[in-house]
Amino acid sequence: MQAGAVSREPPPRIDASADVVVIGAGACGLAAALKAGDAGADVLVLERDGSASGSTSMSSGFVPAPATRFQWTAGIEDDTPDRFLADIMAKSHGSSHARLAALAARTIGPALEWLADRHGLEWIVLDDFLYPGHSRHRMHAVPEKTGAALLARMQAATERAGIPVVCDARAVRLFVDDLDRVRGVELLRPDGAAEIVGCGALVLACNGYGGSRELVARHIPEIAGGLYYGHAGNTGDALTWGEALGADVAHLSAYQGHGSLAHPHGILISWALMTKGAIQVNTEGRRFSDESGGYSEQAVCVVSQPGGVAWNVYDQRIHDFALAFPDYRDAVAAGAVIRAADLSELARATHLPEAVLQETFIELEASRSGRRKDAFGRDFSSLPPFEAPFCGVRVTGALFHTQGGLVIDDNARVVRPDGAPFPNLFAGGGAACGVSGPNVSGYLSGNGLLTALAFGFLAGEGALDRSLN
Known part of the structure; x- marks a missing residue:
């Protein structure tokens, strides 16, 4: 079965279940899992590969965030979410999704401090140069200054929290009821065996569609002939599921x-x-x-x-x-x-x-x-x-990765074109519409990990609440 299928029939069986199921074990998925787990949820993360690596490990690992105590320690005392938002909007010439850009700008600082306080991640601020478009030194990184190290630290935190990450588990079908509530996820194992996991809420953290030549050629033909330096598994599953459900999508021509x-x-x-x-x-x-x-x-x-x-x-x-x-x-x-x-x-x-x-x-x-x-x-x-x-x-x-995707509300719930949210479907990172506007020129350094961690943080918090309703 090809990934991206949606079934309106009840799941024929449930092999396992969790309050919150997360598809994707990158920075976004692990942030969502950790946040939901902190609140007492039973969380399960599904990862298609034999070991989690993905786009996070291929990135620089740099995360822009304003008004953090890490900046204060470095002597940067005048940064604010509003200043960061202004930089985001200036880079995209005002074409970013304004609500989502403001949401990311005010959420990312608390998200990084939560990862430090609750899960032991250590952040340093890179203050020896300014990336283009940033008016303040706000780029945060773990001491190793790599995306692989950031992901390794988040994986260690997930393991300490006792949250299972099931690898070699490719999600291929969602089971959705008549009220558009996701009831379960079918996954395939490498040997072809299928399993169905029931869920109270589902978080799509499986990035965008940079690994799909067909979708890239359709939405961003200007780079279709270029090298793809992202994870091969980013084939647009979240976008395909969302479109099948009638979700709102935006800025599909955007990319880093x-x-x-x-x-x-x-x-x-x-x-x-x-x-x-x-x-x-x-x-x-x-x-x-x-x-x-x-x-x-x-x-x-x-x-x-x-x-x-x-x-x-x-x-x-x-x-x-x-x-x-x-x-x-x-x-x-x-x-x-x-x-x-x-x-x-x-x-x-x-x-x-x-x-x-x-x-x-x-x-x-x-x-x-x-x-x-x-x-x-x-x-x-x-x-x-x-x-x-x-x-x-x-x-x-x-x-590197696409920046358009599913539109979410302020709790990271996926919404319909009229703004009404789906009951228990969440998205973040590359699965969601980003904050770079519709063009490649709107990408401000760090926008990818910005929405991965900020929207993952929100998705984990919101998913627990919806899984109990």
């Missing part, structure tokens, strides 16, 4: 891209390098955009270059800064980072035309010194000039 994935190594090169002055050139040795913009929209710019690739170019100062990031150290170890004593050696190593690369550097210095305006509108005036030795990384643009 990234214009700096080391190629062919498949290692993320942090956009923080661009904030420190790195540039991108195409295979002709020429710049083609303002690199200080968002890394999401840069994916389209890079994919549109000859061969769908570009080179990140920077100097030793930026290289030393980047070594603080585990992904960058992995890229160095994998041989993705080319180091050269001077520009001529860099041109030979990267097969970029030296004369054009020299010209690009001359133009760059002219822009930095104020002798000319940058052709792409980037302001280099506050950045130091490049100094040898130099580095280069061959990169491509990629689709």
Whole structure:
């Protein structure tokens, strides 16, 4: 059976049951499970893979949140949910779902503090650079600064809480009664055996549809030819179930891209390098955009270059800064980072035309010194000039995850087009409509984990209440 089926018939049997069933064991699903478990619910998490990894483990693990005590500890005392909301809306040019953006902005801080106080997650604030679009240092991370470490800490918390996570359990069908109340979930095991789990409430935390070529081509054709750097299991099950039930959906053309994935190594090169002055050139040795913009929209710019690739170019100062990031150290170890004593050696190593690369550097210095305006509108005036030795990384643009999905209410319940909520169906993270608006350019750094943790927190809290009614 293909996933995404909905049955209006009663379940033929119930093999197990729980107050709250969560589909997906990423950051959103585990946040929902932990929140519902805190309130005393009997919770069961279903994970399609043999072990939970998914999009969270592939991410940077950075979560934007305002007005947290972690910011205060770092000396950042003037951030507020309203300021964060203004940044979200500015990045999307006012096209974000305003209610959901406000909901995420005011929920994420309490969610991170709850994870720390109740479940022992340790948060640090990255205060040595500002990601594009953020007016304050509000990016939080676990000390390891990786998505894999964030997920591992949440998995450990789930295990301590005694919440079972059943792996190799692919949810394929929902059983829904005449009142649109979800009564059970059918799942398939690797050997083809089927089981049916009854539920008081269901949380969809199975992300979006980036792993479905068909849905990507339908909704976001501009990136259909790009590399997909997300979890293969993100095939749109939540969207398919929601549409079958008549749920409201929004911003299906929205997604997070990234214009700096080391190629062919498949290692993320942090956009923080661009904030420190790195540039991108195409295979002709020429710049083609303002690199200080968002890394999401840069994916389209890079994919549109000859061969769908570009080179990140920077100097030793930026290289030393980047070594603080585990992904960058992995890229160095994998041989993705080319180091050269001077520009001529860099041109030979990267097969970029030296004369054009020299010209690009001359133009760059002219822009930095104020002798000319940058052709792409980037302001280099506050950045130091490049100094040898130099580095280069061959990169491509990629689709990371989709940002459109099921519209939810302020309790994370899925709603119909008229705004009426389904009785006991919840969604968060990539399964829900995000806060980036309908375009790739609306993605503000961290929006993915923002809605995963904020809406997962709300879904877990609301699911327990609805499971008892």
